[in-house]
Amino acid sequence: GDSVTQMEGPVTLSEEAFLTINCTYTATGYPSLFWYVQYPGEGLQLLLKATKADDKGSNKGFEATYRKETTSFHLEKGSVQVSDSAVYFCALNSGGYQKVTFGIGTKLQVIP
Amino acid sequence: DTAVSQTPKYLVTQMGNDKSIKCEQNLGHDTMYWYKQDSKKFLKIMFSYNNKELIINETVPNRFSPKSPDKAHLNLHINSLELGDSAVYFCASSKRQGDYGYTFGSGTRLTVV
Numbered sequence: 001g002d003s004v005t006q007m008e009g010p011v012t013l014s015e016e017a018f019l020t021i022n023c024t025y026t027a028t029g030y031p032s033l034f035w036y037v038q039y040p041g042e043g044l045q046l047l048l049k050a051t052k053a054d055d056k057g058s059n060k061g062f063e064a065t066y067r068k069e070t071t072s073f074h075l076e077k078g079s080v081q082v083s084d085s086a087v088y089f090c091a092l093n094s095g096g097y098q099k100v101t102f103g104i105g106t107k108l109q110v111i112p
Numbered sequence: 113d114t115a116v117s118q119t120p121k122y123l124v125t126q127m128g129n130d131k132s133i134k135c136e137q138n139l140g141h142d143t144m145y146w147y148k149q150d151s152k153k154f155l156k157i158m159f160s161y162n163n164k165e166l167i168i169n170e171t172v173p174n175r176f177s178p179k180s181p182d183k184a185h186l187n188l189h190i191n192s193l194e195l196g197d198s199a200v201y202f203c204a205s206s207k208r209q210g211d212y213g214y215t216f217g218s219g220t221r222l223t224v225v
Contacts, residue, residue, distance in 0.1 A: 034213055038153075043116075043202055043216035087153055099145075099160060099168050100214060105153040 002027045006090045006103035013110050019077040021106045023090035031092040033066055033073040038087045080110045118203045118217035125193055126225055133188045133220045135203030143208065144186040146178060149200045161186055193224045
């Protein structure tokens with residue numbers, strides 16, 4: 001079945017540091033890939049997505065590229081801010097009536 | 113505001129009680145979901161409805177019963193609550209089967225004492 005593996009946190013960075021959160025997946029067919037962000041006490045928000053190989057999703061300075069050859073969708077940001085502190089979830093959807101499968105979430109803490 | 117709204121936001125109840133959580137979306141989406149998030153932030157799907165039809169019914173106890181009176185509403189009723197049911201329950205909706213991403217509600221924190 002479908003699965004998503006992402007690095008366990010917490011990840012602690014200083015403000016303006018470079019961020020990478022790794023995500024790899026196993027799926028049938030050609031899934032759509034997503035990153036969601038959950039701020040403390042809130043629901044998940046869609047951060048970015050990519051629906052086919054080599055697509056790059058981007059939003060709010062975050063980027064991720066759909067790499068079919070390595071089955072990866074790593075999240076990156078060039079310069080993190082304290083306000084980026086949250087839990088980040090990688091997810092996939094294999095299409096049709098399949099459910100979205102989420103990774104375990106990676107907590108990011110950015111310190112001033 | 114357009115959103116997925118769920119009520120209540122917090123629910124504290126005793127073991128053995130029956131409780132309901134309500135969810136409504138005004139985004140015109142066809143599909144709605146219930147997810148359970150445990151204390152380690154792990155998200156597990158419970159149910160999914162598409163146009164009032166149940167399409168995903170994961171392995172959850174029979175004490176959990178979803179109801180969708182129309183495609184804008186998906187409620188979750190829980191009978192005979194147990195300590196292990198304590199979690200945050202999220203409602204979500206999508207235009208189609210997740211291809212466009214989900215819009216999540218803000219969650220209901222259920223605490224069973």
